[in-house]
Amino acid sequence: MEILSLLLLGGVVGVNAQQAPLTEDSRCGCYLMKGNETAYFKEHRFFDFRNHHHHASVPPVITEVKDTSDAPITSPFFNSTEWTDFWMISNWNNSHGIREDSTLLMVNSPNNVYLEANHDADSSPKSWLSLRTERLQKFQTTAEIESLSAKFKFVSIRMLARTIGARGAITAMFTYRHSEDYYQVQESDLEIRTSDPKNVIHCTNQPSLDSEGDVEVRASKNATMPNGLEWSDWAVHRLDWTPRSTTWYVNDIQVANIEFQTPKDVSNIILNAWSDGGEWTGNMTVGESAYLQLQWFEILYNTTEPEKRQEQGQGVCHSVCSVDGSPEVGRPVMLWSNGGGRGAGVFTGWVPVMMATVLFLLA
Template identity: 25%
Template sequence: MKSGSLSSGILPLASLTLLLYSTLVLSNPDPLINTTSTHRSNKVLHDCDCFTVSGPDPGYYQHYKVWDFREVSFDRRIDPIPPPDVDDEDDEEFTDDDTESFPHEGGNQSMWFFETGFDKDWMSQQWDRPGNSKAPVDMINSKRNVFFTRNYELEDPHATYLVLRTTRHEHFTSTAEIETRVRNIYRCSLRVRLRILPACISVASPSNISNDSSWQPSIPVLNNISGTVANSTTALSGDRPHPGACVGIFTYHAQNCESDIEILTSDPSYRVRYANQPDYDPVTDEMIPGASTVADLPVPWTRWSTHRLDWLSSASRWWVDDNIQDSKTYRVPNLQSRLVINLWSDGGVWTGDMALGDSIFLGIEYIELAYNRSSDGSRGIDIPPSQRHGGHQKSNDKVSISDIEELEEESWEPDTDLVTGSAKKKKKKKCKKGRKGDKCRKKLPRPRPRPKNPSHHGPMEPPCRRACYIDGDNFRHDVFG
């Protein structure tokens, strides 16, 4: 995930070929929305060979993506499986375990994340973690805690944003997490425009979970341990969320190769925590000096603001609204990683506990990413690394996975196509009557060749003749409008 500086010299033809792939994707769920701006954005991005960022190190990233959640169309449903077509023998097989259409309340006021094309790049998670002595409340991640809703604070009737939700139930906490399907990001500049919503705001969700048992994953009985750190209702001011949860935005490879932004809803609304892992020494039972910082921000996280993490070759830097907040050289991640955004609570010392029935909502307007990728990739991980996430989540070995099909690794192929966000279809392999042999065999993806001695020294470095400065006013106007 590292972003080493790109060579300006002339490289062999193979390296020059890679230059053609150093493009970006502007991800909008509906190509009919703001098409003029989108076309202008794609033209601007096509003119870029690499991307630089503000700060002491420009980064020189080969790829760039924006996932814009501000105008998502809700006029879609998951289509039923199409009937067999005997004349079409070359259809590819798509998989999606959510083939039924879920009810929507309030006249299309919300929509599940997994119903849209954004799910191509980000997976909403569905798995559980039983409680233990340090994290006494069972956690259940559900993909139905990740959805789009209307932004009623704006006059635009089409305005929307993404929501992650966590809710305290009697015996467990229902939590939310999304993570990239790509696992070989190697240095990046990640920006998330977010707001933790005040408890007084009403959020429309796609279905009434109190009347819908299907939102909860099928899992064995968990080992809920009674007695939590704090399970009481706290008096709230008008702009405060409920206490007891943690927002995490981080790169992840392993528990000792991770860079974090964490926000505790029990903290003052201007406080945030930055760390490179590990930041805690279990032998001495003390925090590691220089590994973490508690920072007070110029803008509270209850207002819309852009939180940024730069993963560079020799430092991690954290920003809010273009103002640098912290920088660390301690244990800068040095291995290919994925990106994770979550909202969770386990009743432990770090998050505290939520009061029974309380819900906390994280709103996200967009995710922006300039990044490089390692040249060797990563295959064969059978459990999403986030389930073993260290940091301040107290993991254990009892991890169950409810939908293993979701774990297949995808790759973002650099191109200029828009992610449409349309509902995914599940197609069956068809074969003409009487056909046998190769014509009827399921098409399998060809395995990628693996190097004999894989290296983690970073991506190949094509020349960068046309660098685009993504923090410049002109660039941001062209891309975001």
């Protein structure tokens, strides 16, 4: 099976995942996700930025366009295999494709992606990852990180993050499949506009305009942060892209679900902080900044990468894990295993997996 995505129908009952033993990714054949759509994913990655204070340094903003795009990385961490086998840092600008309502040159820079030491009195991590955007006199300096692979097909992406700073910026987490034709773009995104009320976030399956250029109301929802939270608070933002719909959560509370034009084809993953002075972003005051800050980022995913399919035995799943309800963020729990581990033995049938699934869903 090229893409493993088993959707379960009907009501079922199970044990709490917190009762299951912690395990390692190397022992997991696939991952069961609880959510609006229950699905299996073949891969899991976790990026933890909370203890990199020894690599932390806030670089000064670069004020020249050429120096901005050509800037070096800000930390040896961004040369580590942990980073480079999954992410790349963008340095493109919008000089050749400025949107119709844009008023500013926007330049992505590695200088705006950095590890920052915690100086907050009321939060516990020693550091976090910051993506910065700042308005300069002649242009907007911005930040973007993008997955190396553009062959993700269905994901659950989560980040413990906050957005802070001046009005006139966007911070975002999204899946993206590029097309020169706007109406052929496939994208599921979470966007935060710093010009909005602090409890409003935007959830969209792009394109958000119809063929007449009018807003397509079925494509987007303005969601409200739950329980009095604001987007400047640390919260776990989650986006599940599954075959039938995209679903958004904040701290495990569903805030939006959209079935209209759910992406169907392989995509990549992007996080950014930006502005172009247009109607959507707003126009930031010169000298002001905004930031997307992450304590950690986690992804469950399926991929069409050929080497991945070979490594995993063409979709064979010997042991079922979960990260939902795990007592330790970033580490899976083992729901069921035949003892073979990933890539070992032969999968003998769906009955044991379905039994484990039933138990899990009873939580």
